[in-house]
Amino acid sequence: MKKVVAAVLVRLRESDPRSMISTVKGLAPAIQNAGAALLIDGHPDIVARAGADGAHLTGIAAMEEAMPSLRPDRIVGVGGLATRHDSMAAGEAGADYVLFGEPDAKGQRPSAEAIAERLEWWDELFEPPCVGFATSREEAEAFAAAGADFVLVGDVIWSDPRGARAALVEIGEAITRAHADTFGTAKAEG
Numbered sequence: 001m002k003k004v005v006a007a008v009l010v011r012l013r014e015s016d017p018r019s020m021i022s023t024v025k026g027l028a029p030a031i032q033n034a035g036a037a038l039l040i041d042g043h044p045d046i047v048a049r050a051g052a053d054g055a056h057l058t059g060i061a062a063m064e065e066a067m068p069s070l071r072p073d074r075i076v077g078v079g080g081l082a083t084r085h086d087s088m089a090a091g092e093a094g095a096d097y098v099l100f101g102e103p104d105a106k107g108q109r110p111s112a113e114a115i116a117e118r119l120e121w122w123d124e125l126f127e128p129p130c131v132g133f134a135t136s137r138e139e140a141e142a143f144a145a146a147g148a149d150f151v152l153v154g155d156v157i158w159s160d161p162r163g164a165r166a167a168l169v170e171i172g173e174a175i176t177r178a179h180a181d182t183f184g185t186a187k188a189e190g
């Protein structure tokens with residue numbers, strides 16, 4: 001069976017750096033030994049000390065500021081890209097992936113159709129992977145069909161009455177099926 005989780009994005013509660021590093025160090029072995037990358041949302045200054053694989057940053061300015069401390073050994077991903085121009089600038093600046101569709105600070109996000117359109121556009125024109133933020137299995141499947149290399153899911157797995165594992169397996173199967181149906185085996189396998 002194909003690996004369901006490629007990366008885990010850890011959102012840390014704001015506290016002192018030592019506590020945040022300790023939290024990540026406690027999570028790292030389970031995540032990384034399972035073959036997934038551990039990415040920290042923000043806080044690029046603690047990524048290396050915590051043993052994380054990289055950082056997810058919001059906006060081009062944050063990405064560019066963090067690049068020197070993360071390169072060449074760490075993953076640098078970016079979201080919060082409101083326009084196509086911002087997305088292209090992030091890709092040209094060296095982002096390892098771009099994320100489309102995550103909620104903003106007010107919890108608002110583009111429509112699923114707008115996210116799928118952005119993913120399709122990116123997939124057709126650019127090399128770095130694109131990630132779609134999905135709030136349901138149906139969105140995950142639609143985003144995979146639109147060209148998302150990866151799909152970020154969150155609360156949908158934690159709120160599933162069957163448990164997170166069952167939800168992840170179901171979503172993973174939907175993504176694999178959508179990739180296979182849309183792109184053939186190449187994207188579905190890797």
